[in-house]
Amino acid sequence: MQKIFSFGFWNSIASLILRNRIVIIILIGIATFLLSTQWKNMRFSYTEANLMPDDHEVNINYNDFLDKFGEEGNLILLGVQDSALFTPEKFKAWNELTDSLTKFPEVDQIISPASLQELKKFEDPKRFEMVPVLQNDSPDASELKEFENKLFTALPFYENLVYSSHSNTIQSALYLNKELVNTKARKIFVLEELDPLIEEFEDTYDIDVRVSGMPYIRTLNAQNIVDEIGLFILAALLVTSLIFFFFFRSIRATIISMVTVSIGVMWAFGFIGLLHYEITILTALIPPLIIVIGIPNCIFLINKYQQEIKKHGNQAKSLQRVITKVGNATLMTNVTTASGFATFILTDSQLLREFGVVASINILAIFVLSLLIIPVIYSYLNPPKDRHLKHLNKRWIGGFVNWMENMVRNHRIAIYISSIALLVLSIIGIYTIKVSGSILEDMPQNTQFYKDVKFFESEFDGVMPLEILIDTKRPKGVLKLSTLKRMEELENFIQEIPELSKPLSVNRIVKYSKQAYYNGNPKYYQLPSSQERNFIMPYAKSLSSNEGIMQSYVDSTGQYARITTFMKDVGTEKMEEIENDLLPQIKKVFPEERYDVSITGRALLFQKGTNYLVKNLIISLGLAILLIAGLMAWMFRSFRMILISLVPNLLPLLVTAGVMGFLGVPIKPSTILVFSIAFGISVDDTIHFLAKYRQELKANNWKIKRSVYAALKETGVSMFYTSIVLFFGFSVFMISSFGGTVALGGLVSATLLFAMLANLLLLPSLLLSLERSIANKKTLKEPSMKIIETEEDENNYKSEEQKN
Numbered sequence: 001m002q003k004i005f006s007f008g009f010w011n012s013i014a015s016l017i018l019r020n021r022i023v024i025i026i027l028i029g030i031a032t033f034l035l036s037t038q039w040k041n042m043r044f045s046y047t048e049a050n051l052m053p054d055d056h057e058v059n060i061n062y063n064d065f066l067d068k069f070g071e072e073g074n075l076i077l078l079g080v081q082d083s084a085l086f087t088p089e090k091f092k093a094w095n096e097l098t099d100s101l102t103k104f105p106e107v108d109q110i111i112s113p114a115s116l117q118e119l120k121k122f123e124d125p126k127r128f129e130m131v132p133v134l135q136n137d138s139p140d141a142s143e144l145k146e147f148e149n150k151l152f153t154a155l156p157f158y159e160n161l162v163y164s165s166h167s168n169t170i171q172s173a174l175y176l177n178k179e180l181v182n183t184k185a186r187k188i189f190v191l192e193e194l195d196p197l198i199e200e201f202e203d204t205y206d207i208d209v210r211v212s213g214m215p216y217i218r219t220l221n222a223q224n225i226v227d228e229i230g231l232f233i234l235a236a237l238l239v240t241s242l243i244f245f246f247f248f249r250s251i252r253a254t255i256i257s258m259v260t261v262s263i264g265v266m267w268a269f270g271f272i273g274l275l276h277y278e279i280t281i282l283t284a285l286i287p288p289l290i291i292v293i294g295i296p297n298c299i300f301l302i303n304k305y306q307q308e309i310k311k312h313g314n315q316a317k318s319l320q321r322v323i324t325k326v327g328n329a330t331l332m333t334n335v336t337t338a339s340g341f342a343t344f345i346l347t348d349s350q351l352l353r354e355f356g357v358v359a360s361i362n363i364l365a366i367f368v369l370s371l372l373i374i375p376v377i378y379s380y381l382n383p384p385k386d387r388h389l390k391h392l393n394k395r396w397i398g399g400f401v402n403w404m405e406n407m408v409r410n411h412r413i414a415i416y417i418s419s420i421a422l423l424v425l426s427i428i429g430i431y432t433i434k435v436s437g438s439i440l441e442d443m444p445q446n447t448q449f450y451k452d453v454k455f456f457e458s459e460f461d462g463v464m465p466l467e468i469l470i471d472t473k474r475p476k477g478v479l480k481l482s483t484l485k486r487m488e489e490l491e492n493f494i495q496e497i498p499e500l501s502k503p504l505s506v507n508r509i510v511k512y513s514k515q516a517y518y519n520g521n522p523k524y525y526q527l528p529s530s531q532e533r534n535f536i537m538p539y540a541k542s543l544s545s546n547e548g549i550m551q552s553y554v555d556s557t558g559q560y561a562r563i564t565t566f567m568k569d570v571g572t573e574k575m576e577e578i579e580n581d582l583l584p585q586i587k588k589v590f591p592e593e594r595y596d597v598s599i600t601g602r603a604l605l606f607q608k609g610t611n612y613l614v615k616n617l618i619i620s621l622g623l624a625i626l627l628i629a630g631l632m633a634w635m636f637r638s639f640r641m642i643l644i645s646l647v648p649n650l651l652p653l654l655v656t657a658g659v660m661g662f663l664g665v666p667i668k669p670s671t672i673l674v675f676s677i678a679f680g681i682s683v684d685d686t687i688h689f690l691a692k693y694r695q696e697l698k699a700n701n702w703k704i705k706r707s708v709y710a711a712l713k714e715t716g717v718s719m720f721y722t723s724i725v726l727f728f729g730f731s732v733f734m735i736s737s738f739g740g741t742v743a744l745g746g747l748v749s750a751t752l753l754f755a756m757l758a759n760l761l762l763l764p765s766l767l768l769s770l771e772r773s774i775a776n777k778k779t780l781k782e783p784s785m786k787i788i789e790t791e792e793d794e795n796n797y798k799s800e801e802q803k804n
Contacts, residue, residue, distance in 0.1 A: 014323035014375075018316075021376045028372065032263055035270025042273045044187075044222055051609025053348045058608045062600045065469050068555045069562055071178040073465060073602050074108075076190075076213035077456060078198070079171040085113075086144045090205050095137075097201050098172050106180050106189040112172035113147075113162060118155065119516035128516055156525045157512040160502045164459040171460065174213075181215055190219040210452040212463050214602060217440075220449045225284050228736055232288040233265060235732045240295045243725050248302065252381065257298035260373045261291045264366040271361055275354075281442075281738065282355040282673075290362050292729030293337060293681070296722040297370035300326050303718065305378060315383045319375045327371065329691070333684035334367040340680015343623040347616035356620075401716040404760050405709055412765045419651060419762055426658025433657065435614055436666035440569040444737030453569065461501035462566040467601035468586070469562055473594065476558035484510055484527055487563060490589050494565050497578060501566040506553040567603045571666070575607040610668060617672040624676050625650075644770065645686045648763045649679060652754035656747055665743050674747040681726060682755030685719045689759055693767065708764045716760055723756035 017024060052059055078098075084090055095114035102110050117130040133155070134147055151163055159165050161173065180186060194216075198209050237258060245254045265287045272283060304326045308318035341363065344356025407415060443450055456463050470487070472478055484507055491503040511525045517536050518524040528536055554561050570578070582599060590597045629642050653675050665671060692715050696707035730752065733745025 010324040010327040011320075013327060014320045017323060017372060017375055018319060018379060021379060024372050024376055028263065028369070032266055032270075035267050035274065038270045038273030040273065041276050042269060042279055043276070044226060044279045051349055051351055051606070051613045053350070056612070058600070058605060061469070061598045062605055065467055065562070065598075065600045068469065068560050069552070071181055073214040073218075074176040074178050074181040075465075076174040076176065076194070076211065076216045077171050077460075077463065078112075078174065079169055079210040079212070079452075079456060079459065080207060081167065081169040081210070081455075081459070082207050083168060085170060085207065086148045088138070088140055088144065090207060091144055092138060093201065093205055094172075097197060098174075100197065101174060101194070104189060104193060106177055106185055106193075108175045108177050110172055110174050111162060113151065113170055116151070116155075116158065116162065118520065119157075119512050121516050121519065128513060154520060154522045156522055157508055157515075160460055161504065165502065166459055169459045171456075176215055186215055187219050187222070190216055191223065210455045211449065212452045212456045214463065214465065217443075217449060217453065217463070220447070221443055224444055224447070224737060225279065225281055228738070228741075229279070229284050229287065231735065232285070232732060233291065235735055236288040236291040236729060237262070239728050239732055240291055240725060243728055244295060244299070247299070247721055248306075253302050256374060256377050257295060257302070259377075260298055260370055261294040261366065263373070264290045264294050264362065264369055267365050267369070268358065268362045271358055271365075275357065277354045277358065280351060280354070281741070282351060283358055285733070285741070285744075286355070286358050286362060288729075288732060289359065290366050292726060292732070293334075293363055294366040294370060295725050295729065297330050297334070297367060298374060299721050299725065300330055300718065301370060301374045303721070305374075309383050313383070315379070318383075319379055323371060323375055329688065330367060330371065332687055334363055336683050336687065337680045338363040339627050340624045340676050340683075343620040343627060343676065346623055347620055349613055349616050352613065352616060352620070400720060401713055404716055405712055407761055408708070408712065408764045408768065412769060415761050415765050419758075422655050422658075423651065426654040429658030429661030430654070432661035434571070434573060434666045435611065436571045436573075436668045441571070441666075441668070442738050442740035445739065446737065457568045460566065462499070462568040464567040464569060464603040465601045466500065466565050466567050466599070466603045467562055468565075468582075469560065469598050469600060470590065471596035472559055472561070473596065474559060478506060478554050478558050478561040479510075481527070481530060481533055483561075486589050486595075487561065488527055490585065491563060493585050493589075494563070494582075497581065499568045499570050499574065499578060504553070504564040506561055509553070564601075572607050572610055575603070579604070614667055614672055617676065621672075621675050621679065624679055640770075641690060644766050645683075645690060645763070647766060648758035649683050649686060649755060651758055651762065652682060652751050653679060655754050656751040659750065660747065665747070668740060671740065671743045671747060674744060674751060678748050678751035678755065682752055682759070685715075685723070685756060685759040686763065688719065689715050689763060705768060708767050712760065712764050719756060719760060723752060726752050 080094070085094060091114065094112070098110050098112040098114065101107055114134060116133045118133050119128050120131050121128060133150065134143070136143060139147065151158065152168065163170055176186065176189075180189075194211075198211060201207070202209055240261070241254050241258050244257055245251070248254065268287045268290050272279070272286070277283060301322055305318055305322045308321050309315065312318075338360040341356050341359035344352040345360070347353060347356075440450065440453060453463060468490070470478070470483075472480075472483055477483055487505055487507055491505065491507065494500050494503050507527065511527060513536055514528045514532060515522060515525040517528075517532075553564075567575075567578075579599060586597050586599075625646070629646060633639070633642050656674060656678070659665075660667070660671065689711055693707055693711040696710040696714075697704070700706045700710070727749045730745050730748040733748075734742050736742050736745070
């Protein structure tokens with residue numbers, strides 16, 4: 001009854017498709033048009049992806065900090081390591097450049113050498129005022145020399161803010177409007193206004209300007225992602241079409257396949273827009289992923305069509321049987337692949353959920369498109385000629401299949417020894433894997449902006465903000481001398497950590513006030529004593545109303561303070577070491593009963609997010625394994641067969657993990673995706689092989705050996721074809737300029753190659769070695785779903801065709 005239902009169902013589907021070809025073409029056209037109207041809703045991410053849920057403690061602390069002090073990632077740095085800057089012509093030009101930038105609405109303020117102000121003491125009335133360091137708008141050479149000496153020797157307030165403590169490098173700090181920094185306006189300003197102005201300045205005055213800061217890094221990184229989407233799509237189309245043509249030697253078949261996957265790509269963009277998701281480094285992978293996964297569908301369908309044509313030459317019958325015979329097989333392989341991606345939906349990470357939703361929907365969509373488009377287009381074309389069918393008898397493919405059969409028949413011990421050796425080596429390699437949370441590690445390292453980041457790390461000790469939020473638990477508690485001294489003790493500790501820069505806090509202003517009180521003598525740049533504080537206070541009162549000086553470091557109530565330091569781009573492991581060093585010192589300096597102190601900032605947010613994401617990805621991989629094992633249990637209804645089938649699919653994952661350990665490729669969001677993607681795809685080969693094996697067992701009166709070899713010959717060619725397409729298809733990602741994407745492409749390709757060999761060598765070897773425990777009808781019951789046709793189905797087809 002179930003067989004008849006399976007046959008009847010797919011026969012009805014085939015009849016429906018072939019009798020309504022015009023309607024199907026129109027419906028696909030309408031769907032494609034409607035989805036294309038959603039492209040306008042695709043948004044490119046203007047912020048770092050939030051890797052953790054909103055209610056996570058780290059996110060709560062960060063949002064609390066933003067509520068107190070606003071956006072902290074709004075600083076763009078312009079650096080110059082050139083003594084020629086302190087010549088009248090070039091200094092004036094630099095001043096004009098920074099002045100022109102202040103006119104843009106995206107810019108709140110700029111701190112640059114030409115606009116520097118110093119704190120001066122005045123007696124009548126007693127007050128401090130900020131006055132320009134340079135009184136002359138067009139200083140001559142001697143005035144500039146005096147200014148340069150004063151900056152580097154007498155103004156410690158500006159150390160690591162305007163000048164480097166390591167060399168004579170100068171930087172201008174450009175603060176973007178906090179309301180616009182996470183919008184499209186930032187992208188327009190950076191790419192269309194800031195960059196052209198800097199390039200013009202460099203060309204005119206022959207001065208190398210270094211640019212960095214989180215808004216700048218994020219903008220150029222996002223633009224690289226956008227640029228690479230088109231590159232990936234074109235490369236995937238080119239590579240897969242060349243391989244497809246090599247196998248089929250048919251321009252017509254190649255064009256039909258390319259049209260099918262191209263429509264799939266259009267749908268992928270449409271679904272992203274329909275769901276109002278952002279284009280991130282993960283969702284950007286989906287369109288080329290659809291091409292790579294869609295081409296095997298085309299191979300199965302077209303190969304079956306050509307086999308049927310060769311068998312009996314009847315085009316209508318061939319198209320009917322293509323849908324009826326291959327429908328279940330392609331459906332189940334696409335469902336298992338989609339299931340591997342769908343497990344990401346169950347994680348708490350929005351980034352992974354969106355990737356899982358779009359990927360799983362579009363994998364099922366490309367299955368539907370393949371099943372509709374290929375038979376419909378072929379129905380309007382002449383049947384393939386003999387020269388188009390020659391590939392079905394390629395000798396080298398036969399030689400490959402014979403080699404596999406020989407290995408399984410005569411060298412099973414060698415296969416087992418090799419598998420165990422690989423497993424042992426892999427376990428050793430796995431113990432050397434590290435987790436990486438580096439913000440820059442995956443960014444294109446050959447770009448100028450990456451080199452500029454390294455420049456600022458060298459000169460100013462980093463550009464990644466790390467914030468310490470201090471709650472004194474009482475209004476105006478920050479400016480108490482005891483609090484300021486505690487802050488200085490912590491700042492001195494921070495300075496001793498090589499990966500952190502000299503901190504910025506309200507203490508700089510307080511120290512500068514004392515220096516100003518002593519007429520600018522730099523040796524008095526320090527916290528005042530209790531007695532000095534009484535003398536300085538009458539002068540300092542004017543500072544509290546001077547907007548911009550205090551509010552960046554102390555909130556309006558005086559209860560909260562921030563200490564800002566900048567980090568070099570260190571990995572997760574080093575970041576955890578720094579955090580573990582800071583936390584005990586914070587507790588020691590700031591007693592918990594009197595202060596609430598938390599560490600936050602984008603640097604910490606990314607590190608914590610990476611650890612959280614890795615944990616979720618491991619969970620999703622486990623869910624993928626359980627889900628797919630459940631699908632196979634439902635299909636084959638045999639616990640022993642599930643265990644046997646999982647071995648050749650888990651071994652490649654372990655081998656890949658071991659390779660990562662030996663090659664020093666860390667676990668990070670991009671590389672851990674490898675395992676879920678590869679497992680979801682590689683298990684397709686297992687399903688095909690076991691389905692054919694089950695069919696051969698029944699046909700051969702439960703003779704294991706004969707059934708295994710027959711299944712190997714039958715499925716080996718298609719598994720080889722699809723694995724080669726997937727191998728080269730995923731290799732396309734290795735042309736990326738992003739390190740993580742390169743690793744993803746290389747590792748998935750290698751894993752799928754291992755998986756093909758495991759399914760063609762290890763799986764049949766296990767079946768032969770364990771024949772006594774599995775060679776009975778109870779162990780291998782009739783599958784719950786008909787995956788491939790049997791001789792009985794063939795008779796059903798014939799009788800149904802005779803009726804029609």
